[in-house]
Amino acid sequence: xxxxxNLLMGFAVVLSMQNVLVTLLGAVxxxxxxxxxxxxxxxxxxxxxxxxxxxxxxxxxxxxxALYYSNMYGGAFSAILLNIPxxxxxxxxxxxxxxxxxxxxxxxxxxxxANMSSFIGGLIGMLILTFMGPLLADIGLKxxxxxxxxxxxxxxxxxxxxxxxxxxxGVVLTMVGILLASMGMDTLTGSARYDFGNIYxxxxxxxxxxxxxxVGFSQVLKLMAERNVTIEGNLNQKLTIKGSMLTRHDLKRLxxxxxxxxxxxxxxxxxxxxxATTGAFLGYxxxxxxxxxxxxxxxxxxxxxxxxxxxxxxxxGSFAPLLALGIPGSGTGAVLLGGLMMxxxxxxxxxxxxxxxxxxxxxxxxxxxxxxxxxxxxGIIPFLIKILTVPVRMLIPxxxxxxxxxxxxxxxxxxxxxxxxLSGFFGYILDRNGYGVAPMxxxxxxxxxxxxxxxxxxxxxxxxxxxxxQKPISAVLILILFAIVLTPxxxxxxxxxxxxxx
Amino acid sequence: MxxxxxxxxxxxxxxxxxxxxxxxxxxxxxxxxxxxTRNIEWYVTSSPGGGSDIFTRVIMDxxxxxxxxxxxxxxxxYKTDGGGEVGRLHVSQIRAGVQADHSLLTFNSGDLMPMxxxxxxxxxxxxxxxxxxxxxxxxxxxxxxxxxxxxxxxAALKRGERLVLGGSKGDDIGCHAALIQELxxxxxxxxxxxxxxxxxxxxxxxxxxxxxxxSKPAAAAQYVEAGKITPILALSTSRFPGNLSGAPTLSxxxxxxxxxxxxxxxxxxxxxxxxxxxxxTNVFAQVAQTTDWNEGYxxxxxxxxxxxxxxxxRAYGMQFQKDYLASIGK
Numbered sequence: 001x002x003x004x005x006n007l008l009m010g011f012a013v014v015l016s017m018q019n020v021l022v023t024l025l026g027a028v029x030x031x032x033x034x035x036x037x038x039x040x041x042x043x044x045x046x047x048x049x050x051x052x053x054x055x056x057x058x059x060x061x062x063x064x065x066a067l068y069y070s071n072m073y074g075g076a077f078s079a080i081l082l083n084i085p086x087x088x089x090x091x092x093x094x095x096x097x098x099x100x101x102x103x104x105x106x107x108x109x110x111x112x113x114a115n116m117s118s119f120i121g122g123l124i125g126m127l128i129l130t131f132m133g134p135l136l137a138d139i140g141l142k143x144x145x146x147x148x149x150x151x152x153x154x155x156x157x158x159x160x161x162x163x164x165x166x167x168x169x170g171v172v173l174t175m176v177g178i179l180l181a182s183m184g185m186d187t188l189t190g191s192a193r194y195d196f197g198n199i200y201x202x203x204x205x206x207x208x209x210x211x212x213x214x215v216g217f218s219q220v221l222k223l224m225a226e227r228n229v230t231i232e233g234n235l236n237q238k239l240t241i242k243g244s245m246l247t248r249h250d251l252k253r254l255x256x257x258x259x260x261x262x263x264x265x266x267x268x269x270x271x272x273x274x275x276a277t278t279g280a281f282l283g284y285x286x287x288x289x290x291x292x293x294x295x296x297x298x299x300x301x302x303x304x305x306x307x308x309x310x311x312x313x314x315x316x317g318s319f320a321p322l323l324a325l326g327i328p329g330s331g332t333g334a335v336l337l338g339g340l341m342m343x344x345x346x347x348x349x350x351x352x353x354x355x356x357x358x359x360x361x362x363x364x365x366x367x368x369x370x371x372x373x374x375x376x377x378x379g380i381i382p383f384l385i386k387i388l389t390v391p392v393r394m395l396i397p398x399x400x401x402x403x404x405x406x407x408x409x410x411x412x413x414x415x416x417x418x419x420x421x422l423s424g425f426f427g428y429i430l431d432r433n434g435y436g437v438a439p440m441x442x443x444x445x446x447x448x449x450x451x452x453x454x455x456x457x458x459x460x461x462x463x464x465x466x467x468x469x470q471k472p473i474s475a476v477l478i479l480i481l482f483a484i485v486l487t488p489x490x491x492x493x494x495x496x497x498x499x500x501x502x
Numbered sequence: 503m504x505x506x507x508x509x510x511x512x513x514x515x516x517x518x519x520x521x522x523x524x525x526x527x528x529x530x531x532x533x534x535x536x537x538x539t540r541n542i543e544w545y546v547t548s549s550p551g552g553g554s555d556i557f558t559r560v561i562m563d564x565x566x567x568x569x570x571x572x573x574x575x576x577x578x579x580y581k582t583d584g585g586g587e588v589g590r591l592h593v594s595q596i597r598a599g600v601q602a603d604h605s606l607l608t609f610n611s612g613d614l615m616p617m618x619x620x621x622x623x624x625x626x627x628x629x630x631x632x633x634x635x636x637x638x639x640x641x642x643x644x645x646x647x648x649x650x651x652x653x654x655x656x657a658a659l660k661r662g663e664r665l666v667l668g669g670s671k672g673d674d675i676g677c678h679a680a681l682i683q684e685l686x687x688x689x690x691x692x693x694x695x696x697x698x699x700x701x702x703x704x705x706x707x708x709x710x711x712x713x714x715x716x717s718k719p720a721a722a723a724q725y726v727e728a729g730k731i732t733p734i735l736a737l738s739t740s741r742f743p744g745n746l747s748g749a750p751t752l753s754x755x756x757x758x759x760x761x762x763x764x765x766x767x768x769x770x771x772x773x774x775x776x777x778x779x780x781x782x783t784n785v786f787a788q789v790a791q792t793t794d795w796n797e798g799y800x801x802x803x804x805x806x807x808x809x810x811x812x813x814x815x816r817a818y819g820m821q822f823q824k825d826y827l828a829s830i831g832k
Contacts, residue, residue, distance in 0.1 A: 043550065201584070338553070341720075349728040
């Protein structure tokens, strides 16, 4: 009840003319930044941060919070329409969003699904943040290296759901993802690893250009190979909001995965080091375990809903440790933390008690940003889907330019562009030979987290594996891991024994 | 024809000399001086919004407000490839001329250490400009830690117990190495866990996943105030002020003090002209004297102001490099 009162106080802060305007500004900027490949929330918040130094802190955080949050919406636009994820959390959105927009000829509905799921996921995350924020942050603290290792091992098994029909191909690509992720400086000692004497490789393979290439540029190559096959029918699409509305049946399909991913995403957002990207990947992988009306990857509403709800929920969830403890849950959170210090606030466990108007104002502004962004995002759907009416022969150079600019802007150098082209060709070859890139990307995201947590756990325990069984959380997670891994083996053995018996 | 060639060559040489020497330099009473005449390119080798970026932007804002840059703009260039090594190598290789005189690089001890460890680039490949401030470290215990004071920690080490210290990368690792050397224990007995940032290590100690934390004062102050962590040892030659004053130094226990300061500085391409070096050192000396710098940055970030001009900083940096290379056996 106290929290509800605090939230209302937060709304009193937010609903001033000035703060509503900056929320709106943040929401619009976030959509734009999110939709532009290569410029994610981290760069968007960081670039705008210096502008806010002269603002009062509450107004400043409201704007940046809205920007960070609405960014999760924007990333889906280019993922669905061009198959180029606008930011890393939208990688999985492309897997079903693009086929739904092109093959199923339902671009408006695909965008609407992404927006509605983002709204639902975000709303769940915000409600949990409001009523259980500090508690949630405390739960996050219980996840030390041992617990995170066990959790990530369970998460890694979800790759099994992504491998598709040919498990061997999936396992090979998982290994490739892990190997690529281990390039660059060792996360614990800072020593060079697989750099082959190249100064650029010291920093490892940058994720955004890698993804833009593997998912987006490989698509360009595919389009070039099939350039004479035109995508029919898009012009017949009614370019209005009404024509993009979801049917009641669509909504029924959207709700369960959005609600599930909303809950799971919030939890992932709270965990140390795991952000919206991990949330989206796990949301999608989790959906594989549930029933979908159409197979995932073929343009299923469930697939879009699962990852979009998860990434927005994770973005909301990551505010819990930031506000309650001053601990950033992601790179963007770290920049916001730097901002808090520059504005003269002291982020930490005392923030809620020393600056309640600030903390609750921010939470209230997230609710406002969620509604405003949904309204804007739905409003621009008819304009966005016009992109699909552009003929393929013109789309090819346009997408190529977007890929080049996006990968250049991640580190302002041609290194990103080279990585994008290489991973694009690699992704194309994989696609031609029936390898899906999803396991590789998931392994690329999870492997560094797993490695660093596992090594930290072993330093704490002096090399003993007992650490994973001594603490209740990690012990339960390891049991779940065994259950997941061994169930098919045991099933297989039982079946074999039965057939021999017969 | 031959005469024409000679004449043309002379005109060419004269005009090159005129243009090369003309820009950015004014002659007053026969002595060459420098003022910036075009955009200043300021390189930062870590991501926007991080510590180095904030340091750079604060200095830039003060220099602009105090009108120290001859009304020229500063363009911050983020060069983060290769963990920042690409940007550092680029700056060290800028050739003499107008560009070199208008290029600066934010350079901290946290940048120097991985550079020395993983590349052949060295401090002497840069022109030191100004050393602005240092950050020092403290050791803390958390609510769930087994030990409550440095005495208890020492006693545990003497009993042969195994201790784990969590902290950030770079200079925190250097501090741990110097501390175990001074205490005469091995890395196996007093291990270190490096996190990407201090906030990760704070999460670890708040959750009770290890017993000891190493942190700089600014990152830890709020948690000390909230009673979540307690400082037990100052890795400095004197105690810290404020709510960190309870932490003794090593010399109070009969050991030599251990101090591996994280310094924050500005360097330039090695090829920068002497006139430009004098100009930039003077600009940052003036910045270091402003209230905005001392109250708006140094106090807020709980740093120790420590301005050094170009030559003093060169000697300091070279010694730091020599000590660090020796410590990693290079």
